[in-house]
Amino acid sequence: DIVMTQGVLPNPVPSGESASITCRSSKSLVYKDGKTYLNWFLQRPGQSPQLLTYWMSTRASGVSDRFSGSGSGTYFTLKISRVRAEDAGVYYCQQVREYPLTFGSGTKLEIK
Amino acid sequence: QVQLQQSGAELVKPGSSVKISCKASGYTFTSYDMHWIKQQPGNGLEWIGWIYPGNGNTKYNQKFNGKATLTADKSSSTAYMQLSSLTSEDSAVYFCARGVIRGTGVMDAWGQGASVTVSS
Numbered sequence: 023d024i025v026m027t028q029g030v031l032p033n034p035v036p037s038g039e040s041a042s043i044t045c046r047s048s049k050s051l052v053y054k055d056g057k058t059y060l061n062w063f064l065q066r067p068g069q070s071p072q073l074l075t076y077w078m079s080t081r082a083s084g085v086s087d088r089f090s091g092s093g094s095g096t097y098f099t100l101k102i103s104r105v106r107a108e109d110a111g112v113y114y115c116q117q118v119r120e121y122p123l124t125f126g127s128g129t130k131l132e133i134k
Numbered sequence: 135q136v137q138l139q140q141s142g143a144e145l146v147k148p149g150s151s152v153k154i155s156c157k158a159s160g161y162t163f164t165s166y167d168m169h170w171i172k173q174q175p176g177n178g179l180e181w182i183g184w185i186y187p188g189n190g191n192t193k194y195n196q197k198f199n200g201k202a203t204l205t206a207d208k209s210s211s212t213a214y215m216q217l218s219s220l221t222s223e224d225s226a227v228y229f230c231a232r233g234v235i236r237g238t239g240v241m242d243a244w245g246q247g248a249s250v251t252v253s254s
Contacts, residue, residue, distance in 0.1 A: 070247055
C-alpha cells in the first residue's frame with residue numbers, strides 16, 4: 023500500500039498569515055496520463071471531510087482561491103493564504119493513484 | 135444540491151452484523167461511484183471500497199474483504215454497507231461519499247457519518 027506521511031504545523035497560526043501543509047507519498051502519484059493523483063480534504067470539528075483540491079492542484083467547486091495545491095511526484099504542499107478562523111480543522115491528503123486508496127494521518131491547523 | 139443522508143447511530147453486540155444506509159438525492163444515483171470510509175475515534179480516514187450503482191460493480195480494500203459488503207438499491211437511490219462478525223475494532227464512524235469522477239476516488243460530497251459502537 024502507498025503510505026502517506028503528513029507534516030506538523032507550528033500551531034496556532036495567526037489569522038491573516040499563510041500556512042503550508044506538507045504530505046509525502048511512498049511512491050510516485052503521477053499516472054501515465056500525466057496527472058498527479060493526490061487530493062486534499064479539510065475536516066472541521068464535528069463535520070464530515072470536505073474536498074478542497076484534486077489531481078494535486080485543481081480546486082473543487084466552491085473552494086476559495088486561498089487554497090492552492092502543488093508538488094512533485096512524491097512531495098506535496100497545500101498552501102492556505104490569509105488564514106481565517108473557518109480554516110481550522112484537520113487537513114488530510116489522499117492518494118488515488120492505486121488501490122487501496124490511502125490517506126495521510128492528518129495535520130491539525132489552529133488559528134490564533 | 136447533492137445530499138447524502140446516512141442512517142443513525144448503532145449500538146451492536148460483538149459477533150453480530152450491522153447494515154448502514156446512505157440515501158442519495160440531488161443527482162443521478164446510478165451515474166457515480168459511492169465510496170465508504172471508516173474513521174475511528176481520534177484516528178484518520180481509512181478507505182473501505184466503492185460500489186457503482188449503475189451495474190453493481192464493487193472494489194474493496196483487501197483489508198475489508200469478508201468484513202464489509204456493499205450494495206445499492208437503484209429504486210430508492212440508497213447505498214448500503216453491511217459489516218459482519220463485529221468486534222471492538224469495528225467501533226467507528228462510517229462515511230459514504232460520492233465519487234464525482236468515475237474510478238478516480240475524487241469524493242466531492244460526504245454523508246454526515248454513521249456511528250457504530252460494538253459493545254456487550
